[in-house]
Amino acid sequence: MYIDHNQNLSEVLKDYKKAVEASLDQLLPPENVMPNKLHEAMRYSVFAGGKRIRPIITLLCCKLFSGNLEDALPVASAFELIHTYSLVHDDLPAMDNDDYRRGKLTNHKVYGEAVAILAGDALLTKAFEILSRVPKTTSIKADVANLIIETAAGAAGNLSMIGGQVMDIMTEEIAGREKNISELILFEIHKRKTAALIAAAAKAGAFVAKASIKDVNLIEDFGVALGLLFQMSDDLLDHTATREELGKTPGKDGAKNKLTFLSLFGPETARRKIDEFQQKTLLLLEPFGDRANLLKKLTSYIATRSN
Numbered sequence: 355m356y357i358d359h360n361q362n363l364s365e366v367l368k369d370y371k372k373a374v375e376a377s378l379d380q381l382l383p384p385e386n387v388m389p390n391k392l393h394e395a396m397r398y399s400v401f402a403g404g405k406r407i408r409p410i411i412t413l414l415c416c417k418l419f420s421g422n423l424e425d426a427l428p429v430a431s432a433f434e435l436i437h438t439y440s441l442v443h444d445d446l447p448a449m450d451n452d453d454y455r456r457g458k459l460t461n462h463k464v465y466g467e468a469v470a471i472l473a474g475d476a477l478l479t480k481a482f483e484i485l486s487r488v489p490k491t492t493s494i495k496a497d498v499a500n501l502i503i504e505t506a507a508g509a510a511g512n513l514s515m516i517g518g519q520v521m522d523i524m525t526e527e528i529a530g531r532e533k534n535i536s537e538l539i540l541f542e543i544h545k546r547k548t549a550a551l552i553a554a555a556a557k558a559g560a561f562v563a564k565a566s567i568k569d570v571n572l573i574e575d576f577g578v579a580l581g582l583l584f585q586m587s588d589d590l591l592d593h594t595a596t597r598e599e600l601g602k603t604p605g606k607d608g609a610k611n612k613l614t615f616l617s618l619f620g621p622e623t624a625r626r627k628i629d630e631f632q633q634k635t636l637l638l639l640e641p642f643g644d645r646a647n648l649l650k651k652l653t654s655y656i657a658t659r660s661n
Contacts, residue, residue, distance in 0.1 A: 361648065363648060363652060363655060366648055367405070367410060370410045370413050371406045371410065373413075373427060374406045374409045374410070374413075374427065374431060375401070375406070378400055378401075379401075381431055382396060382397055382400060385397060391465065392472060392476060394465075395461055395464070395465045395470065395472075395473035396473045396480075398461060399438050399455070399461045399473065399477070400438050402455065403458070404438075404456050406434060407552075407584070407656070408430075408434055408437050408552060408555040409430030409433055409555065410430070410652075411555045411556050411559065411580070411652070412426055412429055412555045412559040412562075413426055413427070413430050414559065414648055414652065415557075415558075415559030415563075416559035416560070416563045417563075418559070418560070418573070418642060418649065419559075419560055419563035419564070419565040419569060420563060421559065421562045421563025421564065421565075422492075422562070424492070425488070425492040425493055425494050425562050426558075426559055426562045426563075428484050428485075428487075428488055428492065429558050429559070430555070431484065432481040432482070432484045432485045432506065433481070433551065433554070435477045435478070435480055435484070436477070436478060436481045436506065436509075436510050436551065437551060438477055439474040439477035439481070440515060440551075442460075442461045442470055442473060442474035442477070443470075443474045444519070445460040445461065445462065445470075446462055446467060446471065447467065461473060461474075478510070481506070482503065482507070485502055485503045488502075498561055498562070498564070501561050502558045502561050505554045505557050505561070506554055506558065508554070509551045509553065510550075510551060510554075513546070514550035515546065515547055515548075515550055518543050518545070518546025518547025518548070518550070521542070521543045521546065522543050522612065522613070525612070537618060539613070540615065540618055541582065544582055544585040544586070545578060545582060547585070548581050548582070548584060549577070549579075549580075549582045549584075550578075550581070551581070552580055552581035552584060553577030553578045553581055555577065556576060556580070557574045557577060559573075560573045572638070572641055572642075575638055576635065576638040576639055579631070579634065579635040580635055580652075580653060582631065583628065583631055583632060583653065583657055584656050585615070586615045586624070586627070586628050586631060587628055587656060587658075587659060589616045590615065590616055590625065590628065591660070593616050594621070615627070615628075631657075635653050635657075636654075639653070
């Protein structure tokens, strides 16, 4: 997949999404393989839609350092499976209890809670199976694959995505009665719950491209900032967008007294802070010059998206 760094972002998103979905189709077991219901449920959530932002970030960061995009595809696909597993579990009655995701009924509404839980478990496990096999299926060396696996596991684990989800749940009751919760706590939750996996996806792309340690650290800082920006805009969309635009039920965070960027600042201040944070995120790409044009465009897209 050749890419011009000055290419139109919408074309790149379309091309990369198509490549990722073809990769996912190859990597996931077919529905007619036993246990059929499990594989059907896994595929249902993976192919229910979505923008494929995380795998696209992996591919863009790989290309930033002139890496092999074909090698990066299974790595990118693994990050999408980790993300999808988290959505399946987040939607469960014990968590966010949502009926819709990506414009379709949530997994547990179609397959029941037990199968949904197991489908999420299987997607997470499949992601690490894919990552462990890349030294056999690509030109990625085993030591680089180990770094990617360590990065992915750290981003998905108890100190990051899962830990952030627990913190999010624990602050619901507090947010309902305490109005002086600090911005620092909110950013810490979002850094773990959302930004960690996005940063890991960016970092993995740099690893595939054999970027220097300095560049890997720079792109990780960018990934964290981009993840925070993504969650900030997501919080605002929960207040402003329709169910058709979001693909899920809007307004649920406010109804549950969740601590969000919007609940802490209100829509007007939240929008201003998003604009300010967008500029700070873009500054992190300055060391890469014009090579980072597509990542800059992606940053602006995430900050101003409508769904």
